[in-house]
Amino acid sequence: MFRRFEYVSPLNLQEAIQTLTKHEQAVVFAGGTDLLPGLRLKSGSKKLLVDIKRCPELKGIKEEQDHLSIGALTTIREIQQNQLIKEKYRALWDAANVFGCLEIRNRATVGGNIVHASPGAESGTPLFAFEAEVEITGLQERRVVPIREFWLDAGKVDLGSGEIVSRILLPKHEREVDSRYARVSRVKGMDLAALGITVVVIDPGSPDTREIRVALSAVERTPYRNSEAEAILSHRELDDSIIAFAKERLIASIHPRETSLRARPEYKRAMVGNLLERLLKEMGVYR
Numbered sequence: 570m571f572r573r574f575e576y577v578s579p580l581n582l583q584e585a586i587q588t589l590t591k592h593e594q595a596v597v598f599a600g601g602t603d604l605l606p607g608l609r610l611k612s613g614s615k616k617l618l619v620d621i622k623r624c625p626e627l628k629g630i631k632e633e634q635d636h637l638s639i640g641a642l643t644t645i646r647e648i649q650q651n652q653l654i655k656e657k658y659r660a661l662w663d664a665a666n667v668f669g670c671l672e673i674r675n676r677a678t679v680g681g682n683i684v685h686a687s688p689g690a691e692s693g694t695p696l697f698a699f700e701a702e703v704e705i706t707g708l709q710e711r712r713v714v715p716i717r718e719f720w721l722d723a724g725k726v727d728l729g730s731g732e733i734v735s736r737i738l739l740p741k742h743e744r745e746v747d748s749r750y751a752r753v754s755r756v757k758g759m760d761l762a763a764l765g766i767t768v769v770v771i772d773p774g775s776p777d778t779r780e781i782r783v784a785l786s787a788v789e790r791t792p793y794r795n796s797e798a799e800a801i802l803s804h805r806e807l808d809d810s811i812i813a814f815a816k817e818r819l820i821a822s823i824h825p826r827e828t829s830l831r832a833r834p835e836y837k838r839a840m841v842g843n844l845l846e847r848l849l850k851e852m853g854v855y856r
């Protein structure tokens with residue numbers, strides 16, 4: 570069943586925020602790939618769509634002094650086509666490559682992906698592992714929040730009424746960094762992740778100083794960093810016994826929900842260690 574919605578298309582961010590603040594039933598509309606299917610299903614849903622696509626402040630990928638700034642309206646396709654992201658933030662690029670299909674990647678935005686806050690959202694683990702920050706603009710103030718504090722629960726983020734996510738900030742690397750993302754899904758092709766993992770390796774060539782970050786999605790209610798696996802893997806040569814121990818602890822530490830539509834907990838446990846090992850091998854830090 571199709572519902573009728575009012576629609577406005579403000580020309581800048583302040584106008585969009587004022588509209589959101591004035592109208593209780595207003596909702597931000599970016600690519601619409603989560604919003605529109607959701608609104609069609611709900612009764613009594615919000616009725617004023619505030620299309621932010623014409624707001625110039627929300628667009629573009631720019632290198633700034635100490636971070637890479639990604640406008641909230643950046644589409645997954647733009648991430649996929651960005652050479653700097655491919656070279657420096659490879660896990661985010663990997664995630665864009667497995668995201669939906671071309672039509673969805675052309676519309677879906679990174680801002681929409683984090684605000685929708687699905688536990689398996691593709692951009693979740695790369696942003697957690699790169700320690701991204703989220704810039705939020707409201708009527709009176711602009712604030713910047715670490716992604717781990719922004720993403721509160723499944724479908725719930727730290728965003729007040731009248732606030733818009735304006736940018737995502739990825740810290741510039743001070744040391745050499747490599748990274749990868751992988752997921753498993755029910756079908757090859759278009760599906761959401763049944764399990765996602767990002768591994769970031771800082772100082773790949775130097776075991777003593779090397780830091781390894783491991784972020785998981787679709788095993789808890791939000792993406793998160795697995796500190797136990799990180800502690801086992803960081804600051805040492807990786808041999809078979811270390812990898813076996815890291816996999817064992819990783820598997821023991823996750824508690825996927827029984828009711829997931831996409832995969833049984835047993836399957837997630839069986840896959841998570843294999844994905845970790847595969848990504849470490851792809852980056853050449855374990856052979």
Ligand SMILES: Cc1cc2nc3c(=O)[nH]c(=O)nc-3n(C[C@H](O)[C@H](O)[C@H](O)COP(=O)(O)OP(=O)(O)OC[C@H]3O[C@@H](n4cnc5c(N)ncnc54)[C@H](O)[C@@H]3O)c2cc1C
Nearest residue numbers: 597599600601602603604669677678680681682684691734
């Ligand atoms: C066929 C299909 C395949 C998909 N495949 C994948 C996939 O492989 N991986 C994956 O992670 N997701 C997938 N998705 C889900 C969806 O495409 C993504 O979550 C997408 O990134 C949402 O972005 P959007 O711009 O379309 O957001 P919208 O649908 O416009 O908005 C989503 C939510 O965020 C809010 N919002 C959007 N932008 C902002 C902002 N800047 N500030 C404040 N609030 C904002 C909206 O009000 C709404 O609540 C798929 C969806 C479909 C329909």
